[in-house]
Amino acid sequence: MRLQGxxxxxxxxxxxxxxxxxxxxxxxxxxxxxxxxxxxxxxxLPAGTVLMVSFDHEASSLPxxxxxxxxxxxxxxxxGLRLIGVSLLxxxxxxxxxxxxxTADEYGLKYGTDYVHLGFKPQYIAAILSMGESLxxxxxxxxxxxxxxxxxxxxxxxxxxxxxGVVSIADGSLTTHWIEYAGARYGxxxxxxxxxxxxxTYDPYLASGQMYAMVGGLRGAxxxxxxxxxxxxxxxxxxxxxxxxxxxxxxxIIGNVxxxxxxxxxxxx
Amino acid sequence: xxxxxxxxxxxxxxxxxxxxYFSGHPIAGAINETVLRGYWQIIxxxxxxxxxxxxxxxxLGAIARGSDRPYRIASLVGLFSMPFLALVxxxxxxxxxxxxxxxxxxxxxxxxxxxxAFFVASxxxxxxxxxxxxxxxxxxxxxxTLISRSDLGDVLFAEFSDVAEWVRDAPSMAAxxxxxxxxxxxxxxxxxxxxxxxxxxxxxSDS
Numbered sequence: 001m002r003l004q005g006x007x008x009x010x011x012x013x014x015x016x017x018x019x020x021x022x023x024x025x026x027x028x029x030x031x032x033x034x035x036x037x038x039x040x041x042x043x044x045l046p047a048g049t050v051l052m053v054s055f056d057h058e059a060s061s062l063p064x065x066x067x068x069x070x071x072x073x074x075x076x077x078x079x080g081l082r083l084i085g086v087s088l089l090x091x092x093x094x095x096x097x098x099x100x101x102x103t104a105d106e107y108g109l110k111y112g113t114d115y116v117h118l119g120f121k122p123q124y125i126a127a128i129l130s131m132g133e134s135l136x137x138x139x140x141x142x143x144x145x146x147x148x149x150x151x152x153x154x155x156x157x158x159x160x161x162x163x164x165g166v167v168s169i170a171d172g173s174l175t176t177h178w179i180e181y182a183g184a185r186y187g188x189x190x191x192x193x194x195x196x197x198x199x200x201t202y203d204p205y206l207a208s209g210q211m212y213a214m215v216g217g218l219r220g221a222x223x224x225x226x227x228x229x230x231x232x233x234x235x236x237x238x239x240x241x242x243x244x245x246x247x248x249x250x251x252x253i254i255g256n257v258x259x260x261x262x263x264x265x266x267x268x269x
Numbered sequence: 270x271x272x273x274x275x276x277x278x279x280x281x282x283x284x285x286x287x288x289x290y291f292s293g294h295p296i297a298g299a300i301n302e303t304v305l306r307g308y309w310q311i312i313x314x315x316x317x318x319x320x321x322x323x324x325x326x327x328x329l330g331a332i333a334r335g336s337d338r339p340y341r342i343a344s345l346v347g348l349f350s351m352p353f354l355a356l357v358x359x360x361x362x363x364x365x366x367x368x369x370x371x372x373x374x375x376x377x378x379x380x381x382x383x384x385x386a387f388f389v390a391s392x393x394x395x396x397x398x399x400x401x402x403x404x405x406x407x408x409x410x411x412x413x414t415l416i417s418r419s420d421l422g423d424v425l426f427a428e429f430s431d432v433a434e435w436v437r438d439a440p441s442m443a444a445x446x447x448x449x450x451x452x453x454x455x456x457x458x459x460x461x462x463x464x465x466x467x468x469x470x471x472x473x474s475d476s
Contacts, residue, residue: 005395032430059370060378061382062378063379091370094367122310123309123313126306126313144361145361200437203441204442204445204446241418241419244386246421252411255393
């Protein structure tokens with residue numbers, strides 16, 4: 001097989017990402033106003049505050065979602081916030097549970113007292129509305145099969161009135177449903193950690209105040225890691241992302257130079 | 270009656286849930302709980318069943334015809350092996366279900382998702398051209414966004430983030446808001462038409 005232009009472009013991309021990842025350089029990232037707002041919000045909550053965290057993502061976006069989720073969990077757990085995990089997508093359940101358990105182990109936190117994971121509930125709109133009526137009836141058991149009443153963290157937690165807010169970790173539009181149903185119907189404060197591709201989708205909600213705070217993409221994860229002063233995979237991957245972006249910009253420039261040269265030749269002919 | 274009855278059920282449930290959404294009355298709460306936790310989940314379970322049966326029948330038929338056999342067999346093995354693993358060994362901790370999820374499903378999905386980077390590279394080289402004024406505006410916006418999502422913007426000049434933020438906050442947000450409002454009005458109109466029985470295409474054809 002003879003390599004064509006696009007194949008060289010693919011090989012170049014692989015080379016750029018591989019080399020920059022191997023270099024292991026962690027560039028300093030200046031935090032944006034959005035990221036600082038989220039940090040300020042979580043930092044302002046007193047220790048012991050109960051937050052609901054929803055893992056609304058699939059496995060495909062894990063390389064971008066995991067740094068975001070870890071940065072949030074590390075900040076929340078290090079500050080003594082108590083977390084109730086749920087998931088509106090089946091794939092987010094196992095990932096969310098593992099991320100919560102791993103981060104909790106870093107801080108020596110105990111399942112059932114400091115954090116719980118209630119698991120997956122199908123039909124996200126129904127699930128969100130149902131939790132607004134009764135959390136215990138929506139989730140009679142947690143992800144591990146423990147009865148709702150047997151978990152100390154959940155005693156006194158009936159519905160959204162008893163949590164400070166919902167943090168949605170999402171790679172799609174599910175956060176919109178949290179805003180439209182939990183936020184609008186039950187007055188829950190909704191915040192989100194989302195993939196970079198979803199940032200512009202949620203900008204109108206953030207600007208209108210329907211979403212309280214948002215951190216977006218790998219850069220957002222790196223910014224958050226900088227604020228909590230814990231290096232993670234977001235900071236580690238930032239150089240690779242920057243290099244890949246520069247590479248794509250170069251490809252765009254090369255493509256346009258070729259295009260304009262061919263066009264001028266055609267005109268001359 | 271075959272068409273009228275589903276319309277009546279649809280209208281009744283639609284208007285009831287619409288009213289219940291805006292009510293804080295305990296009866297409204299009770300209706301909400303019954304419908305959301307009971308009826309909706311049952312409907313979902315049956316819809317899932319229909320999907321699984323349909324998928325299996327379609328692929329079994331294709332295997333019998335000899336069309337793309339290896340891929341279809343792989344699909345069916347995936348479809349039936351995961352519930353089997355979950356039912357026999359559960360879905361917790363170190364179960365085979367989680368092992369397959371972690372070491373088969375997650376890498377495969379991440380790989381497919383990562384292929385997007387190559388599509389972007391290909392599109393950058395071959396398709397992203399400044400052919401016209403609108404295309405040039407789009408190109409410049411894309412370059413600004415690309416640079417702003419990396420470290421490069423801060424290195425180039427200090428005000429770069431402000432320019433990128435302006436693109437996000439003004440033109441991009443204006444377009445997004447217009448789309449959202451359009452979707453909202455369209456959804457409202459379509460919903461009312463369905464509930465009032467004016468829109469009947471969801472019932473299928475008479476034949």
